Amino acid sequence: MLRDHAQNFIHELTAFRQKHGGSSTPLILIGHSMGGLLLKTALGFAADRGSASGEYAIVNKIVGIFFIGPPHMGAWPAEWAKIPAHALGTVKKIKHDPSECATGG
Structure with a gap:
């Protein structure tokens, strides 16, 4: 279920950036609690897609990630x-x- 939400998030973020001309804008991502796990999963998914995908391009535009209280260890x-x-x-x-x-x- 988390992976599904993570994939949806990365697809929506990619589509939003392409639609609004922000594909070259650097990103700082902030994830609180379960949102931190969602970010980690989404970025793993994007990185696995390969350099030809729009999702992968997002990984290269991230300049910072803030995790606020994510349950990385449970x-x-x-x-x-x-x-x-x-x-x-x-x-x-x-x-x-x-x-x-x-x-x-």
Whole structure:
């Protein structure tokens, strides 16, 4: 799904630049969160298209990319969300059988 959105983005950006005569204008791209992953995927797609494609021409016009909080290594907040869930499970367990508190469980 991300790859589909990335391909659509790069196609639309290419078409927009060609239509409005901005093909030679340098680009600075900014991607926040999932948008950063979209940019990374889109640029990989454009680079793979080969030098004869309009999408590839965009890669050569990029002078900067800013990534703001992209989950390059996965979504760590999802892991952090497990902490309260685990703690709540422990509280429920102790509430059900308080003797586990004395034995360490």
